[in-house]
Amino acid sequence: MSLLPNSDIFSPFFYAGQLDKEKFRRFERLAELFTWIAVILGLLILQLPFAVYLNKQVIYIIDAAIGVYALIWYRLIPKRFSGRLKMLLSNLIIITFIAFIVHNTSGVQGYLIFLYFLAVLSVVMTLPLIYIAAATSYVIFLIFLEACLTVGSFETNISLAVLHSWALLLVVFFARFNVGQASLAKKREEEIILGREKTVGDLKDEFVYIISHELKQPATAIKGYIDTILSKYSGSMNVNTSEILNLTNINSDRLSKLLDDLLDISQIEKGSLRINMTDVSLKPIISEVLATLLLDAQSRRISLVQKGTEEVAAKADADRLKEVLTNLVSNAVKYTPEGGKATVEVKKEGSFAKILVSDNGIGIGEEEQKHLFEKFYRASNEKTEAVKGSGLGLFIAKQLVEKMGGEIGVISTVGQGATFYFTLPRYRW
Numbered sequence: 482m483s484l485l486p487n488s489d490i491f492s493p494f495f496y497a498g499q500l501d502k503e504k505f506r507r508f509e510r511l512a513e514l515f516t517w518i519a520v521i522l523g524l525l526i527l528q529l530p531f532a533v534y535l536n537k538q539v540i541y542i543i544d545a546a547i548g549v550y551a552l553i554w555y556r557l558i559p560k561r562f563s564g565r566l567k568m569l570l571s572n573l574i575i576i577t578f579i580a581f582i583v584h585n586t587s588g589v590q591g592y593l594i595f596l597y598f599l600a601v602l603s604v605v606m607t608l609p610l611i612y613i614a615a616a617t618s619y620v621i622f623l624i625f626l627e628a629c630l631t632v633g634s635f636e637t638n639i640s641l642a643v644l645h646s647w648a649l650l651l652v653v654f655f656a657r658f659n660v661g662q663a664s665l666a667k668k669r670e671e672e673i674i675l676g677r678e679k680t681v682g683d684l685k686d687e688f689v690y691i692i693s694h695e696l697k698q699p700a701t702a703i704k705g706y707i708d709t710i711l712s713k714y715s716g717s718m719n720v721n722t723s724e725i726l727n728l729t730n731i732n733s734d735r736l737s738k739l740l741d742d743l744l745d746i747s748q749i750e751k752g753s754l755r756i757n758m759t760d761v762s763l764k765p766i767i768s769e770v771l772a773t774l775l776l777d778a779q780s781r782r783i784s785l786v787q788k789g790t791e792e793v794a795a796k797a798d799a800d801r802l803k804e805v806l807t808n809l810v811s812n813a814v815k816y817t818p819e820g821g822k823a824t825v826e827v828k829k830e831g832s833f834a835k836i837l838v839s840d841n842g843i844g845i846g847e848e849e850q851k852h853l854f855e856k857f858y859r860a861s862n863e864k865t866e867a868v869k870g871s872g873l874g875l876f877i878a879k880q881l882v883e884k885m886g887g888e889i890g891v892i893s894t895v896g897q898g899a900t901f902y903f904t905l906p907r908y909r910w
């Protein structure tokens with residue numbers, strides 16, 4: 482097992498400094514505040530009696546320069562410059578200012594060396610390792626440069642520079658470790674919460690799947706009985722019984738459709754929806770779907786028309802394709818007033834087959850078109866509300882079409898009908 486970089490010991494070092502934009506902005510605001518406090522406190526502290534060398538004039542100038550810098554950096558430079566590189570640059574500039582302050586006090590022999598530590602700490606807490614290495618190296622370089630410039634014994638100055646560098650490395654090491662530990666702990670906590678939410682979501686999908694699956698069997702049996710009674714005994718029934726049975730039949734169809742939709746949805750959400758792609762000829766599939774919807778359409782005096790004679794083959798799952806088509810055509814029938822017309826047409830469009838389902842029904846408004854393919858969405862107007870539906874059909878159709886490698890869409894004007902279309906990759910092109 483490798484010790485780097487996934488090992489538990491080292492992971493905090495690599496994990497810290499992964500701040501998002503919002504946190505960066507907050508850190509920047511904090512850095513601005515900190516700079517102002519440092520400038521003001523610095524000026525006050527300079528008034529204390531020190532028994533060491535201090536070039537006060539130069540330090541006043543540097544203090545003022547830091548103030549001007551803070552004003553330009555935090556207030557005048559546009560926010561689009563925010564980011565890691567900007568933060569590193571800002572810290573390198575501060576470090577350079579500190580170098581002047583250190584040089585104008587007692588150099589490596591003075592106390593103000595600790596200012597470097599503060600600047601490096603800010604880098605350690607917010608930036609990735611490579612930036613920390615850059616900032617730390619820069620500070621160590623400045624400390625050694627100062628050792629050469631500070632008056633007094635050269636050996637003593639170099640020894641002090643080594644001591645400061647060692648202390649700096651220790652601070653970097655421990656600060657990075659602690660910040661990393663805290664960040665990792667927070668990340669783990671978030672993962673646990675996410676995991677819990679996911680488990681609840683999975684349970685809900687599983688629950689919907691099991692219930693729909695269990696209800697499907699009795700629903701199919703009831704439908705079978707009603708069909709049998711209607712076909713065998715309808716002649717011997719009085720009008721009332723026959724009407725009741727027909728209504729029961731319609732409701733049983735709706736129940737089956739709803740259960741099928743719920744089963745599809747739970748499979749889509751679980752990611753277990755299986756698609757069996759084969760080469761399919763579109764014309765016979767369209768004819769078959771139109772034939773199954775014919776009775777329904779006739780009962781509403783809607784004519785179903787299949788347009789075009791050209792044979793087009795596509796790559797698709799035949800059953801899923803029928804499901805999509807059935808949904809679009811039955812919507813065309815549902816949302817078209819009596820006496821209207823629904824047309825299905827296939828076209829070749831480059832390497833795709835395009836299937837269009839048009840009607841001259843109630844149409845759909847522009848705002849509503851944006852939401853049509855969302856789960857449970859139903860347009861809210863009197864005409865739609867008069868029709869029974871769950872708002873699941875188009876959501877499922879979109880998922881299925883996309884799974885088969887195509888796209889789905891709609892063109893419509895209120896009151897003038899709608900054309901739903903979807904594409905499928907063509908088999909021969």
Ligand code: ADP
Pocket residue numbers: 808812813816840842843844845853858859860861865869870871872873874875876898899
């Ligand atoms: P459902 O028809 O069960 O409500 P769908 O997902 O199939 O669910 O359709 C969602 C909504 O899209 C419908 O409630 C209806 O408002 C609108 N819609 C779908 N097809 C048509 C159409 N051909 N003409 C007008 N509106 C339609």
